Amino acid sequence: MSKFKKKGSGELPKISTASLPDIVFMLLFFFMVATVLRDNTLMIQNTLPAADQIQKLDKKDRVIYIYAGKPSARYQDKYGNQPRIQLNDKFATVSDVGAYVLAERASKREELQNVLTTALKVDGETKMGLISDIKQELRKVNALKINYTTRIGDYTQNN
Amino acid sequence: MGRRSAPEVNAGSMADIAFLLLIFFLVTTTIETDSGINRKLPPMEEIIDPPIIKERNIFTVVVNKNNQILVEEKLMEIRSLRSEAVAFLDNGGGLAEEACDYCQGSRDRSSSDNPDKAIISLKNDRETDYKVYISVQNELVAAYNELRNREFLRLYPQENMDYVQADRKYTDPRTDKKVKEKLREKLSVIKLMYPMKLSEAEPNKTS
Numbered sequence A: 001m002s003k004f005k006k007k008g009s010g011e012l013p014k015i016s017t018a019s020l021p022d023i024v025f026m027l028l029f030f031f032m033v034a035t036v037l038r039d040n041t042l043m044i045q046n047t048l049p050a051a052d053q054i055q056k057l058d059k060k061d062r063v064i065y066i067y068a069g070k071p072s073a074r075y076q077d078k079y080g081n082q083p084r085i086q087l088n089d090k091f092a093t094v095s096d097v098g099a100y101v102l103a104e105r106a107s108k109r110e111e112l113q114n115v116l117t118t119a120l121k122v123d124g125e126t127k128m129g130l131i132s133d134i135k136q137e138l139r140k141v142n143a144l145k146i147n148y149t150t151r152i153g154d155y156t157q158n159n
Numbered sequence B: 001m002g003r004r005s006a007p008e009v010n011a012g013s014m015a016d017i018a019f020l021l022l023i024f025f026l027v028t029t030t031i032e033t034d035s036g037i038n039r040k041l042p043p044m045e046e047i048i049d050p051p052i053i054k055e056r057n058i059f060t061v062v063v064n065k066n067n068q069i070l071v072e073e074k075l076m077e078i079r080s081l082r083s084e085a086v087a088f089l090d091n092g093g094g095l096a097e098e099a100c101d102y103c104q105g106s107r108d109r110s111s112s113d114n115p116d117k118a119i120i121s122l123k124n125d126r127e128t129d130y131k132v133y134i135s136v137q138n139e140l141v142a143a144y145n146e147l148r149n150r151e152f153l154r155l156y157p158q159e160n161m162d163y164v165q166a167d168r169k170y171t172d173p174r175t176d177k178k179v180k181e182k183l184r185e186k187l188s189v190i191k192l193m194y195p196m197k198l199s200e201a202e203p204n205k206t207s
Helices: A002-008 A020-034 A073-079 A094-107 A128-140 B014-028 B078-089 B130-155 B163-171 B177-193
Strands: A063-069 A084-087 A090-092 A117-122 A145-152 B035-040 B058-063 B069-071 B074-076 B119-124 B198-200
Touching (some): A020 B014, A063 A094, A084 A094, A090 A094, A094 A128, A117 A128, A128 B130, B035 B130, B058 B130, B069 B078, B074 B078, B078 B119, B078 B130, B119 B130, B130 B177, B163 B177
Parallel strands (some): B119 B198
Antiparallel strands (some): A145 B035
16 A cells, blocks of 8 residues: 555645745735826827926815816727817716816715816817807806816927 | 655745745835826806907917928927917016016017916817827916916925926825915916916717
8 A cells, every 4th residue: 555655746746835825915006006097088089288387186076077088098999089078087078068067066065066176088089169169168067177187297288 | 664755845934935025015006096187177258358368478289180380380290289379378578567577488579478478379270189189288388387387486496306206295185284385375376377278179970
């Protein structure tokens, strides 16, 4: 019997899997840290223009976001490649902006309703016509504080 | 027999390595806060009786549909826009009660009277690119900031910072209330010296 046993022990020993959970946790932590949390899934291209004379945006609960830009590649066959407005998770037209801002404002706490800022996150390639239309709509609903959200950089990067 | 099989690797330190990595990523990542150029839109009410503004007090900047910049009807490169705007705002060409004692400009009679009267008018076309518009906005804001920085450093050298830094400190929620109060006074003095009068006309339709 002992002869057989000797043969068996010549096989490779089992690899310990005790460290597997650690590896998994490590990956988990990495992705947790590397991921930027977003409230909205962007359906548009959104390369912000660069500027250096900037001010920090207010706290998140005091900001209403409006996105605009060309639909991203996978939405282009459905929505075309003309710049569009995105509110929350949906494409919208200029006429929806006013109602959206009013609805957002109503959903905020009362003491914040007068200090809201509207952040325009617009792709650099967009034409000003669309932005002027948005601004007109904002004026109509009296949302006068706006912020052109930019990334930090010199204006020469905007070419 | 026991010597033949490989000894089990001690996995006890694995957790330490994982935590080390976790802490490394925690420390090196910064949570992004958005920043940008703040603007106030004019209210919707129609102005019935618009004030009469002298031509020399208006600095017109037009961005046309080909993204060219026209300052006072002359074509200009964007890199000279800032210095032109500074020269206009800081001109101080006014006489008597309209004089500006802190301006360091050329006191040209055909340019602005004083910073309070000086208005920058920005007009763009519907076909202008947003990024060009932002660049122009950025340069005009930079012109104001340049002048405000200069005056802040001149009037409050003990603060040891310029206007932009002071403003950033003022808006920082971590700043002490007392410090904020003091800063606000100083900031508003500077703002009065160089008020930001940036008027935006509604864009032209491309013909």
